[in-house]
Amino acid sequence: MIRTMFAALAALLLAGSAAAQAPAVSTIIHAGRLLADPTTGVISTVQSVLIGADGRIIGVEAGYATREGAAIIDLRDEFVLPGLIDSHVHLTSELGPNQLIEEVTLTDADAALRGAQNARTTLLAGFTTVADLGAPNDSIFALRRAIAEERVPGPRIIASGAAVTPDGGHGDVNGYSPRVNDALRSIAACSGADACRRAVRRQIQAGADVIKITATGGVLSNTAAGVAQQFSDEELRAIVDAAHAMGRRVTAHAHGVGGINAALRAGVDSIEHGSYLDRESIRLFRQGNRYLVPTVLAGAYVQELAQRGGVLTPAQTVKALEVGARMRQMIRDARAGGVRIAFGTDTGVSQHGQNWREFDLLIEAGYTPLEAIRMATVAAADHLQLNDTTGRIAPGLAADIIAVSADPTADITQLRAMRFVMARGRVHLGG
Ligand SMILES: [Zn+2]
Incomplete structure (x- = not known):
């Protein structure tokens, strides 16, 4: 028995x-x-x-x-x-004619709910993973959790939350009266190495998977401040050290060549946009496991908006016409230089669900369809450190x-x- x-x-x-x-x-x-x-x-x-x-x-x-x-x-x-994987989106927003008023009327809860809608649209467009590089912390971290827990449909989200930005820089609030600017000031804005280290650490504490920084000016900040380097070399080094010490990679929004190269020299892991990259940038990209996320679609789309009128402010229009045209050349230069590319669109600038438009632009620049598909699968997975998860x-x-x-x-x-x-x-x- x-x-x-x-x-x-x-x-x-x-x-x-x-x-x-x-x-x-x-x-x-x-x-x-x-x-x-x-x-x-x-x-x-x-x-x-x-x-x-x-x-x-x-x-x-x-x-x-x-x-x-x-x-x-x-x-x-x-x-x-x-x-598919899109390494650069903004799920919680979409550029439109009401951008200035929405900044002061919508709450983080509104952003989260719009994010849920956009996440579903993105998923149905075949994107099962995204990196969200710039959103209100509470909105995007809540959305990331809700999707992971299968409460709402959407792609897996790697989220930076708020971008670490110089005070008054591309990732801060601009173009309102000083008192409104003060009230809306980014929680991740900083000046000086110590303050920027703190901003990085606070973002990680809040839940950032990756640190997004704005190393240069940008097209869509409502300020006539150009697209050149904005963080100092010292601030860039402090940001990279603080992030790497806590196991987070750093990706830098950068258009102007001085800012691209300064960010790469400071040790960032990837560059978003890279519009004015040169031979030296290409040399720096090829040192180590670094990716360019070209977002050619964002350039093409803001150029269309600038030509059409009605959405961009005067300060945005000047930059959109210049940078948009440049980005189509940038991707050709990156291809010729053998820079490793992770697919990314900056969708939220363009319309959610149309992430596929980037594929057309990559083909136009001379890549084969298989190369473009690699960028949006295995390469993006490697870039986002998801090799063992997806791709x-x-x-x-x-x-x-x-x-x-x-x-x-x-x-x-x-x-x-x-x-x-x-x-x-x-x-x-x-x-
Ligand atoms: Zn972006």
Whole structure:
């Protein structure tokens, strides 16, 4: 009797450990064509992606597999690839004709709710991960949590919260009367190395995954302050040291070449925009594991707005015409120089859900569709330190999977029309 009980217990334990080794398959995607790893670019036909109840990929196997109790998702007529990654968005806002009045009428709660709406739009456009680089802390950190807890649909968010900015600089509030500027002043504005170290530490304390800084002026700050270097070299070094000491990477908004190169010399991990980069910038980019997030779409879009009129202020218009034109040349120079690119759009400047427009601009600059897809999958995952989480369809990674009707490595415009979107194992579109 006791022996039988032991045997039964042993069998139970064995079954338990076997189950731990081979988690139960809850969902199987039948993929007619599959680009599992954009690094290789290999396209396989008639494949099955096995997914567990925890939303992770268990395995990929040839043929149309079945397992008892597993749901089948039929994508035999579709082209399946990893979910896309946008390394630069602003989910909680969208540029429009009411930008100046919204700054003083909307609350952080409004921003969070708009962020929820924009997050859903972004997800349905095939982007299962984004880096949000500049939003009110409370709004974006709450949205990040709500999506992680599956309370609202949206992409996985890597969030910086408020950008660390020089006082009165690109990331601060500008263009109102001094008393209104004071009232709206950014909580992450600083002057001097000590104050900037503190701003970085306070952002990490508040919940920042990454530190976003505004190293130079920017197009959309309502001030005629140009797009040259704004943080001093000393401030840049203090920011990078403080962030790295607490395990956070630093990404720098930078247009003017002096600011790009000063930020790279100070040790930032990546540059957003990079509009006026030169040979020296390219040399600095190639030292270490650094990425450029080109956001060509933001340049093209503000140029359109400046030409059309009605949205940008006079101070913004002057900068938009100049920088917008320059960014198309920048991406060609970056390509010629072999700079590593992570896909990013600065959406929120342009309209949410149209992140795909950046692909067209990358192709226009001479990249192949596969190279552009790599930027938005494996390269962006590497840039955001999510190599073990997303960017490929491989065992152990999150089931972030999309499908379109034809091969996007032959025709990039396929990425405009998603047929299927799964994020962390949950289906949000199609299927
Ligand atoms: Zn931005």
